[in-house]
Amino acid sequence: MKFPTHFAAFAAASLALSTGATAQTVQMTVQAGDPKLQISKHIYGHFAEHLGRCIYGGFWADKDSKAPQQGRIRMDIVEALKKIKVPNLRWPGGCFADTYHWHDGVGPTAQRPKMLNLWWGNTLEDNSFGTHEFLELCNLLGTEPYLAANVGSGTVQEMSNWMEYLNSNEDTPMVLERRANGHPEPYKVSWWGIGNESWGCGGNMTAEYYTDVYKRYATFAHNYPGTPLKRIVSGANGDDAHWTETCMKNIPLNQMWGLTLHQYTLPTGSWSGSKGKATGFGEDQYFSTLRNCLKMDAVVSKHAAIMDKYDKDKKVALLVDEWGVWTDVEPGTNPGFLYQQNSLRDALVAGTTLNIFNNHCDRVRGANLAQAVNVLQAVILTEKDKMLLTPTYHVFDLYQVHQDAQYLPLQFSSPDYAFGNEKIPALNASASKDAKGAVHISLVNLDPTKALTLETALPGVTWKTVTGRVLTSAKINDYNTFEKPNTVALAAFNGAKKRGDKLAVTLPPKSVVVLELK
Numbered sequence: 001m002k003f004p005t006h007f008a009a010f011a012a013a014s015l016a017l018s019t020g021a022t023a024q025t026v027q028m029t030v031q032a033g034d035p036k037l038q039i040s041k042h043i044y045g046h047f048a049e050h051l052g053r054c055i056y057g058g059f060w061a062d063k064d065s066k067a068p069q070q071g072r073i074r075m076d077i078v079e080a081l082k083k084i085k086v087p088n089l090r091w092p093g094g095c096f097a098d099t100y101h102w103h104d105g106v107g108p109t110a111q112r113p114k115m116l117n118l119w120w121g122n123t124l125e126d127n128s129f130g131t132h133e134f135l136e137l138c139n140l141l142g143t144e145p146y147l148a149a150n151v152g153s154g155t156v157q158e159m160s161n162w163m164e165y166l167n168s169n170e171d172t173p174m175v176l177e178r179r180a181n182g183h184p185e186p187y188k189v190s191w192w193g194i195g196n197e198s199w200g201c202g203g204n205m206t207a208e209y210y211t212d213v214y215k216r217y218a219t220f221a222h223n224y225p226g227t228p229l230k231r232i233v234s235g236a237n238g239d240d241a242h243w244t245e246t247c248m249k250n251i252p253l254n255q256m257w258g259l260t261l262h263q264y265t266l267p268t269g270s271w272s273g274s275k276g277k278a279t280g281f282g283e284d285q286y287f288s289t290l291r292n293c294l295k296m297d298a299v300v301s302k303h304a305a306i307m308d309k310y311d312k313d314k315k316v317a318l319l320v321d322e323w324g325v326w327t328d329v330e331p332g333t334n335p336g337f338l339y340q341q342n343s344l345r346d347a348l349v350a351g352t353t354l355n356i357f358n359n360h361c362d363r364v365r366g367a368n369l370a371q372a373v374n375v376l377q378a379v380i381l382t383e384k385d386k387m388l389l390t391p392t393y394h395v396f397d398l399y400q401v402h403q404d405a406q407y408l409p410l411q412f413s414s415p416d417y418a419f420g421n422e423k424i425p426a427l428n429a430s431a432s433k434d435a436k437g438a439v440h441i442s443l444v445n446l447d448p449t450k451a452l453t454l455e456t457a458l459p460g461v462t463w464k465t466v467t468g469r470v471l472t473s474a475k476i477n478d479y480n481t482f483e484k485p486n487t488v489a490l491a492a493f494n495g496a497k498k499r500g501d502k503l504a505v506t507l508p509p510k511s512v513v514v515l516e517l518k
């Protein structure tokens with residue numbers, strides 16, 4: 001049976017659910033695909049919010065820190081993130097963005113006014129990390145800055161001034177001020193989110209009201225020479241179809257480059273009670289987390305279908321600019337700081353979610369994991385001057401081969417992973433071909449106890465060798481600590497062989513594998 005290309009893995013998985021597939025060898029086919037369809041590198045974006053220890057005590061070293069620094073930017077973090085090729089970094093929020101007044105964060109540090117970070121723990125924000133510091137961080141990372149403008153408590157003029165300050169090169173007061181603050185040339189920032197979660201912390205607006213507000217802001221979001229703006233609409237909460245429908249209906253296509261979506265994975269699925277554990281969970285919460293993360297496919301499909309009605313040429317990008325696992329905070333930490341550990345389970349969520357995005361690359365052209373350092377599903381955790389890489393970091397390391405590569409659709413039927421009375425597809429995958437012709441296949445086996453055997457046909461692909469790397473660990477809830485930072489680490493993968501013109505793979509239980517065929 002043939003499946004529509006970009007739903008291949010998950011549609012096939014649904015078929016497996018209905019036919020009760022057995023543990024026989026999975027037959028997979030890598031198709032040639034449309035040479036024009038790329039997996040945008042921006043799917044691999046990250047997020048830096050003024051929240052907990054993401055900026056202060058994270059990216060921005062404490063005053064007494066001995067960690068390697070440039071200015072106060074932590075260079076151990078920069079070096080680690082450079083290795084996974086961060087394509088864009090979103091800042092300053094999140095909910096914080098709609099309370100942030102950018103002008104308080106430029107100029108001599110000692111003269112910058114302080115503010116209360118009302119959303120996140122009521123901490124005193126001294127504005128020492130502001131626009132120049134963020135853009136210097138982006139420069140060190142070699143990444144695209146993605147700014148979120150304050151719509152909830154700011155003004156059109158304030159946003160417009162920020163754009164002029166950053167992007168113009170005429171002798172206006174804004175530009176003279178930027179030059180006086182040490183940056184003669186325009187920064188040329190083109191990615192601009194107009195508000196964040198405008199249905200919630202960004203102003204509790206209705207979709208109808210927000211779209212009017214958006215159009216007003218977007219009108220005064222000017223292009224400066226050499227910097228055409230990517231204007232981004234604050235999009236839906238989860239599967240809220242009405243929000244997306246209203247945005248697509250009310251906002252002219254030429255006023256928006258992208259529309260966002262926020263979709264988090266909560267182990268229990270509950271926002272009101274316990275969200276679930278980051279560590280020490282059993283198979284029940286392992287299963288429910290994976291089941292909840294798989295909902296991303298249906299949610300993206302739903303919004304993409306609405307967008308298709310108004311934009312059949314798929315000009316507007318869907319940007320899932322907040323996603324990830326959200327658990328209860330680590331015991332004893334500030335509940336407002338959203339600090340959580342990160343286990344092998346979360347790495348499987350990352351691999352699965354990135355496969356979903358790759359398989360929807362015709363519409364999903366950006367995403368941002370929440371958040372890069374010390375918050376929610378962080379890729380990096382710090383403790384004073386120490387730093388560790390989480391299991392999720394290693395998935396971004398593995399998957400960087402897909403960035404800007406040609407998308408190759410896959411066909412297969414997944415076996416089930418059953419727990420209690422429920423089942424989910426055990427296997428998910430995506431594939432691409434890079435500029436040098438190497439094919440990469442990322443495979444995730446969610447089953448915690450059963451290996452999967454795969455036989456893959458690659459018609460039209462010429463290849464001689466297969467190599468790979470694997471991420472797994474002894475237990476589903478294993479994680480890295482500052483004492484044992486390599487409990488969950490990458491290893492060479494020897495479970496793939498060329499058999500005739502087919503690829504034979506034995507995929508270990510609870511693992512993420514990325515193969516390279518050349």
Ligand code: AHR
Pocket residue numbers: 049093094095096196197201322370376
């Ligand atoms: O990532 C934490 C918060 O989650 C963000 O600030 C907000 O946009 C979302 O509700």
